[in-house]
Amino acid sequence: MDSYILLLGWAGVFLPTALGAIGSIIGCGRAGQAASGALLDVDSGYGRLVGVSALPSSQTIYGIVVTMQFNRTVSLDSAPGLFSIGLLVGLALLFSAMVQGSCCASAINTTKSKPEVFGLAIAPAAIVEGFAVFAFIFAMIVGGNIPGSTAG
Amino acid sequence: MTATTNYYSLVASLPHMPRSFEIERVPISRIQLQQRLKLLGDRDKNIVEQVQSFLLWDRQLPERTDDEVEMEYDRLMKSISNSLVRDIINHRMDIRTITCALRRRRLGLEPPTAVGQHTDHIRKNWQHPDFRLVREHPWIPHVREALDSGEPLQVERQLLSATWNRWVQLADRFYFSFETVLLYLARWEIVDRWTRLDETAGRKKFDELLTQTLNLEENVV
Numbered sequence: 518m519d520s521y522i523l524l525l526g527w528a529g530v531f532l533p534t535a536l537g538a539i540g541s542i543i544g545c546g547r548a549g550q551a552a553s554g555a556l557l558d559v560d561s562g563y564g565r566l567v568g569v570s571a572l573p574s575s576q577t578i579y580g581i582v583v584t585m586q587f588n589r590t591v592s593l594d595s596a597p598g599l600f601s602i603g604l605l606v607g608l609a610l611l612f613s614a615m616v617q618g619s620c621c622a623s624a625i626n627t628t629k630s631k632p633e634v635f636g637l638a639i640a641p642a643a644i645v646e647g648f649a650v651f652a653f654i655f656a657m658i659v660g661g662n663i664p665g666s667t668a669g
Numbered sequence: 670m671t672a673t674t675n676y677y678s679l680v681a682s683l684p685h686m687p688r689s690f691e692i693e694r695v696p697i698s699r700i701q702l703q704q705r706l707k708l709l710g711d712r713d714k715n716i717v718e719q720v721q722s723f724l725l726w727d728r729q730l731p732e733r734t735d736d737e738v739e740m741e742y743d744r745l746m747k748s749i750s751n752s753l754v755r756d757i758i759n760h761r762m763d764i765r766t767i768t769c770a771l772r773r774r775r776l777g778l779e780p781p782t783a784v785g786q787h788t789d790h791i792r793k794n795w796q797h798p799d800f801r802l803v804r805e806h807p808w809i810p811h812v813r814e815a816l817d818s819g820e821p822l823q824v825e826r827q828l829l830s831a832t833w834n835r836w837v838q839l840a841d842r843f844y845f846s847f848e849t850v851l852l853y854l855a856r857w858e859i860v861d862r863w864t865r866l867d868e869t870a871g872r873k874k875f876d877e878l879l880t881q882t883l884n885l886e887e888n889v890v
Contacts, residue, residue: 547845550677551677551845552681553681554679554682558681558682629685630684
């Protein structure tokens with residue numbers, strides 16, 4: 518039973534990076550596919566379209582930072598906290614990246630026929646990013662209280 | 670051909686469809702559209718083919734009987750499970766059936782033996798001006814008035830408008846999916862039909878169809 522709890526603890530350390538990366542893969546994939554399609558229909562502004570498709574990659578960076586914060590020798594005291602927070606923040610990063618990818622795809626689709634609304638079109642993607650940042654910051658704060666933390 | 674459709678690429682590659690069909694030219698030419706549709710997966714391409722061959726006026730064979738159309742309709746409805754595709758087919762059949770009924774009544778003929786869900790209802794309400802269908806199809810009075818006043822272009826505009834409004838409303842609910850592609854094609858077809866409306870060409874086509882039908886009857890006799 519102890520080894521199972523320790524296993525969950527280790528999973529909790531890496532889950533933010535893994536789930537964040539999965540979300541970024543899906544999000545960047547969706548937006549990137551939309552950008553590729555849009556290239557067939559525009560004569561200029563290619564860089565801007567492809568640039569927008571990279572927005573969902575930030576969730577992986579947040580995941581890496583949380584994993585670095587959680588990285589410690591896992592004990593029976595710290596494992597439940599690491600797993601709970603790691604899983605929840607990972608899920609938040611996963612879904613935010615997926616949804617952000619869809620927002621970016623819509624923004625690309627809108628911008629190709631109406632370039633003047635580019636700023637407004639990416640606003641929904643920026644709002645979704647905001648929620649990912651909230652999850653990331655509070656994971657860092659709450660993670661600081663887990664036993665064995667260098668900050669705690 | 671690809672096994673599955675990449676809807677994000679396909680939808681983003683299609684030019685913006687305006688909110689009104691009364692524009693001077695289609696947003697994308699037929700050739701370009703066909704090229705973009707190569708991004709469709711095998712299954713989606715098959716469904717689009719089936720729907721187009723059943724619905725597009727250009728592909729209708731004059732020698733096809735009502736029974737054959739009904740059989741084709743039943744076959745399609747059995748083979749297609751997508752609710753939007755079924756909705757598109759039913760809506761187009763309803764419009765054709767009701768328009769046919771309005772024209773036949775105006776000419777003093779019997780109710781049509783057409784395909785669709787309203788055939789029996791129309792027969793029962795044959796004497797009612799709008800066949801008691803105005804709640805579901807608010808365009809009927811406008812089309813009836815245009816038919817009565819002998820304005821074929823107005824009739825066409827009302828019919829296209831009724832279909833167009835329905836597709837626009839539905840298109841607002843979908844983003845990057847098969848439904849988005851299908852509704853785009855449905856609206857493209859309307860714009861294409863509207864932009865190709867030409868009186869001279871229409872007369873020529875009518876004469877061709879008339880000659881074809883008369884030749885068929887001669888062969889039967």
